[in-house]
Amino acid sequence: MSDYDVFAPTTVLSQDVPAWLMREYLDSYSAWRDESADVQGAYERWAASQDADAATAFVAYRAALDREERAAIELCGWAERISGRKDPHAAM
Structure with missing residues (x-):
């Protein structure tokens, strides 16, 4: 594993990131946060x-x-697409 952090704010801020790509990233971040909260609730119920x-x-x-x-x-x-590690137009 490298020392390069694709989630670091400087990664996003230091590049010209298309708005659509930033929206997709932020939507996926929000979805992950929601799922993480669901995990916590499910654990507590268990x-x-x-x-x-x-x-x-x-x-x-x-x-x-x-x-x-x-x-x-x-x-x-x-995050990989934003960091340039992956083609932003490639299918996921």
Whole structure:
């Protein structure tokens, strides 16, 4: 792993980033934040669940983790495009 941080503000601010690309990045960041909050809530529900509900709560928690992971992967893809590591017009 390199020392280069695609999420660093200077990466975004130091380049001429098209508005559409910045919107996609910010939308994906917002989606990731929402999914991260859902993970926290699902974890808390699982931790507080009684024996009979624990299995169902755990499945919901795992599903929330999967959604958060997919959102993180998408966010990373947009960040790579902004950083110039990936063609901004390439399909994801």
